[in-house]
Amino acid sequence: MSETKTTAPSTSAYRRETRLVHSGTLRSQYGETSDALFLTQGFVYESAEQCEARFTGDDPGFQYSRFSNPTVSAFEQRMAEFEGAETARATATGMAAVTAALLAPLRAGDHVVASKAMFGSCRYVVEDLLPRYGIESTLVDGLDLAQWEKALRPNTKTFFLESPTNPTLDVLDITEIAKIAHAGGARLVVDNVFATSLWQSPLELGADVVVYSATKHIDGQGRCLGGVVLSSTAFIEEHIQMYLRQTGPSLSPFNAWVLLKGLETLAIRVEKQTSNAAAVADALAGHPKIARLIYPGRDDHPQAATVKKQMRAGSTLVGLDVKGGKESAFRFLNALKLTLISNNLGDARSLVTHPATTTHQRLKPEVRAELGISEGFIRYSAGIEHQDDLIADLLAALEKA
Numbered sequence: 405m406s407e408t409k410t411t412a413p414s415t416s417a418y419r420r421e422t423r424l425v426h427s428g429t430l431r432s433q434y435g436e437t438s439d440a441l442f443l444t445q446g447f448v449y450e451s452a453e454q455c456e457a458r459f460t461g462d463d464p465g466f467q468y469s470r471f472s473n474p475t476v477s478a479f480e481q482r483m484a485e486f487e488g489a490e491t492a493r494a495t496a497t498g499m500a501a502v503t504a505a506l507l508a509p510l511r512a513g514d515h516v517v518a519s520k521a522m523f524g525s526c527r528y529v530v531e532d533l534l535p536r537y538g539i540e541s542t543l544v545d546g547l548d549l550a551q552w553e554k555a556l557r558p559n560t561k562t563f564f565l566e567s568p569t570n571p572t573l574d575v576l577d578i579t580e581i582a583k584i585a586h587a588g589g590a591r592l593v594v595d596n597v598f599a600t601s602l603w604q605s606p607l608e609l610g611a612d613v614v615v616y617s618a619t620k621h622i623d624g625q626g627r628c629l630g631g632v633v634l635s636s637t638a639f640i641e642e643h644i645q646m647y648l649r650q651t652g653p654s655l656s657p658f659n660a661w662v663l664l665k666g667l668e669t670l671a672i673r674v675e676k677q678t679s680n681a682a683a684v685a686d687a688l689a690g691h692p693k694i695a696r697l698i699y700p701g702r703d704d705h706p707q708a709a710t711v712k713k714q715m716r717a718g719s720t721l722v723g724l725d726v727k728g729g730k731e732s733a734f735r736f737l738n739a740l741k742l743t744l745i746s747n748n749l750g751d752a753r754s755l756v757t758h759p760a761t762t763t764h765q766r767l768k769p770e771v772r773a774e775l776g777i778s779e780g781f782i783r784y785s786a787g788i789e790h791q792d793d794l795i796a797d798l799l800a801a802l803e804k805a
């Protein structure tokens with residue numbers, strides 16, 4: 405964090421749950437208990453000489469909140485220590501983090517390989533945006549290691565994947581894909597939104613860069629958007645720092661403060677959401693109205709062995725393929741009383757999404773079919789409510805499907 409100048413003591417000797425509460429805290433002269441909110445655009449200097457020294461970097465300190473801000477720095481440090489990364493840089497949204505991690509290190513003539521099962525906007529960046537600037541991309545079936553290997557070219561610089569994937573919850577083998585990337589001289593960027601850093605540590609598995617939409621489990625209470633890129637200090641300084649500073653997708657200090665408060669409770673929320681998702685999956689598996697249920701924590705998940713190898717727990721998300729296509733899925737969604745229809749995920753409230761008509765609506769029907777996003781497919785994001793209320797709501801609504 406060379407631009408962020410925090411002096412908060414390291415908490416790396418503590419466990420994840422402890423780091424989530426204490427890392428990055430920089431108390432002001434008032435000794436406040438909670439994190440301070442520095443809602444300021446800029447900073448004032450004692451002299452013109454000090455101002456000059458700030459800009460040359462000889463005097464450590466803040467200059468302008470597009471570059472860095474004390475509250476944003478505290479969030480970055482807490483995220484870095486939670487993830488076990490050397491450095492984190494925050495962004496205004498998850499997509500700003502993904503775009504920075506992919507675009508900033510590349511130039512015309514480079515090549516990217518990505519798993520085709522991913523968040524719709526990530527797919528737009530890889531498939532539509534990068535090629536416009538002369539960066540070619542190849543989409544592969546991320547589960548098939550041979551396809552990653554075959555897609556490698558001498559100019560391949562980046563492999564990109566998310567796991568579990570959105571929305572079908574495929575689990576990709578991060579260790580093996582990192583090995584293929586590194587053997588070909590490429591870096592691996594992992595979008596770890598669906599797993600959270602509580603349950604999966606891509607950097608330990610061999611990835612080089614991790615990105616998050618902080619909008620999801622990190623806020624976890626539906627309030628604000630945010631994103632974060634985590635990697636080695638060398639990668640951030642070489643590729644990300646200047647790009648963010650000069651193009652400006654900065655996180656608001658107010659949102660950084662909300663996200664710091666979100667991190668304090670992330671472990672208890674995600675643990676509860678995961679046990680709720682597991683209970684929902686067990687209650688709905690084999691239901692006569694459901695053609696297919698996917699939950700990374702169950703033994704019948706198609707990549708159960710990979711889940712065991714690389715994740716510390718299942719997920720807060722469940723995939724349900726309701727029999728009878730879109731009409732039946734819509735009847736089910738409209739009959740839910742407690743569970744809310746929303747395209748967000750990772751929230752304290754349980755949410756359901758119909759990907760074919762929302763997050764993945766932009767894709768051609770045959771592409772959706774190839775990804776397993778059928779017309780009856782529903783993504784369920786477990787909240788922190790009582791599991792019996794959630795299961796009762798889902799079972800009652802399924803009667804209407």
Ligand SMILES: *Cc1c(COP(=O)(O)O)cnc(C)c1O
Pocket residue numbers: 497498499500502523525526566570595597598616617618619620629630631
């Ligand atoms: C939501 C999401 C994003 C984008 O995050 P925003 O904060 O909405 O910009 C990226 N990747 C995945 C997997 C997501 O779920």
